[in-house]
Amino acid sequence: MVVLCGCGVTVSLMHTLVAPLLPEISHTMNLSQDAAAWLLTVTMLAGAVCAPVCGRLGDMVGKRRMLAVALAIMSVGSLLGALSWSFGSLLGARLLQGAAFGVLPLGISILKDELPEDRVMAGTATMSSTLGVGGAIGMPLAGVIAQALDWHAVFWAATAVSLLALALVLVFVPESPVRSGGRFDVLGALGLGAGLVTLLLAVSQGGAWGWGSPATIGLFAGSAVVLSLWAVHQLRVRQPLVDLRTSTRPVVLLTNTATVLVGVGMFASFMLTPLTLQASTATGHGFGVSVMVAGLCMVPMGLGMLFFSPLSAKLSARRGAHVTLLVGALVMVVGNVAQALRPGNIPLLMVVLMVLSIGTALCFSAMPTLIMAWVPATETASANSLNSLLRTIGTSTCAAVGGTFLAAYTIRVDGEVVPAAGGFSVTYWMAAAASLAAAGLALAVTAVIRRSARTTAEETDAVTTTADLAVQ
Incomplete structure (x- = not known):
């Protein structure tokens, strides 16, 4: 439980550590404020797409395995950020860091499978709280490191923490015996990814582009069409990415x-x-x-x-x-x-x-x-x-x-x-x-x-x- 909670804090750190660095990065790379903000947006988009994919694959092939894969991708992204030489490379680094967004739900599911029944609620509560812990300490921590050194050092620190989390998972976290098996719904994953990216782009950029602008309205409309078609596909396919019948149970919905x-x-x-x-x-x-x-x-x-x-x-x-x-x-x-x-x-x-x-x-x-x-x-x-x-x-x-x-x-x-x-x-x-x-x-x-x-x-x-x- 300690290791999984540490992973939760690490992942939530990745989503906030760049926020206090944006002014320095903008100055160093001669970026506008809107361009620099994409370092936050791209992580959110990657996380939104990867979370359901990691969750489904975790149920199919093993939650610990997918947890390790997500942490490994996050480590690669952190290393790329530390070595970044351009805005494009830094954007790619943030994209890879966002792929670890599925760590928190995977960790909660592992606790559900592995802990004694009387400790599941405590484990779930503690794991869930790591999102707030990482979000709250990420900004001051990144600010301290950046003031003492520079923003590259923040990514070097993120690399070290990510690799440590990966090593601890491989050593201490057992593989969950509960698996569903089956085939992965590739078309469902692509449809959900397209629908979510268009939706979140419209939500996150609507203020800058204008809520009534053709781009914003077009993205909202496109998202509605894609997600509607995706829902129809999920109801028809035998092994869907997201079981909408389960998701529409009253308590779950x-x-x-x-x-x-x-x-x-x-x-x-x-x-x-x-x-x-x-x-x-x-x-x-x-x-x-x-x-x-x-x-x-x-x-x-x-x-x-x-x-x-x-x-x-x-x-x-x-x-x-x-x-x-x-x-x-x-x-x-x-x-x-x-x-x-x-x-x-x-x-x-x-x-x-x-x-x-x-x-x-x-x-x-x-x-x-x-x-x-x-x-x-x-x-x-x-x-x-x-x-x-x-x-x-x-x-x-x-x-x-x-x-x-x-x-x-x-x-x-x-x-x-x-x-x-x-x-x-x-x-x-x-x-x-x-x-x-x-x-x-x-x-x-x-x-x-x-x-x-x-x-x-x-x-x-x-x-x-x-x-x-x-x-x-």
Whole structure:
């Protein structure tokens, strides 16, 4: 469990370590801000495509094997980044690093197969929390290394960590005995990849291109057509990439929908808090601290997710994962409303971040538990991968819409146009609304589970009564 959680932290680090390096990389390579942002976008696109593929292959040929392959690809990408000589080579490096996005769902599925039943919830909760831990410590860690050396050193450090994670997996992680076998759906993988890339490109670039631009509308329309055709193919093929019949079971469908909303509710603070901390005090909402201090202020949010994950496991064990999801979503509502009301000082802001970390930890631990309880044992990796993919769609949507709000609400400070407080507040209100909607879906999950339990009890009573009559 320690090794797999370490892999989770490592992979989440890869998604955030470039963010504080973009200004230096832009200056060194003479890039525009929009061009440099592709170093984040391409990783997200690669992860979105590779996660379901790794999940399906993990169910078929072995989860540990695919975990090792994903970590090896990430190591190659990190090494290429350390040796990069141009923007193209660096873009390729980030593409390869994104291929490891499937590590988290694969790790959760291995824990489900290998841990004793009474430890599965705790393991799942801890593994899920690593996403927040890596995301919170990635920015300050990369900033420290880049200030002491240069941005290449960050990729050298990523290479060393990736290789260490790969070695530890090969030594300590057993291969899961649960496999589905069968043939890989190549056409389904290509269709899903095309649909996701067009969708996420439209979501991530819509603000820059214009939401009404032909490119954005065309990508949204193309994505809708491709994903519709892909869904038809998945329902017809004998061994689909994603079993849509399983995915449309009420609990699974409601949980996956809630995952998108939780991604929106969580990511608002990850995206906006560093900007608020670094904004000039002349804006009326900023604190004027350095990138380093802003990153350090985010660390408690990640650590809070790690520390509170055992609490979420205990709550799930006693009351059910659906209750944990409900409580977590409501806590996130409180945290986002507090953010919208703009905490007046950094200590208060860090308290609000801790509240959000508690809610996020509860939600992240509950969702995989709910998914794995309602899908066949041979499909846990692919089901968790789909859940992780939907979380990415949620965070990408939050980033795109939040960026649009920041661009719409601006003020001029010292001759420079900067985001105004209104853009931040509207984004946090959006995140609070998404969290509240997730709580509503959690209530619906609760109703479905209780109705299913009643039906099962009634059927059991009927069978018992029939048996008693037969005996008489």
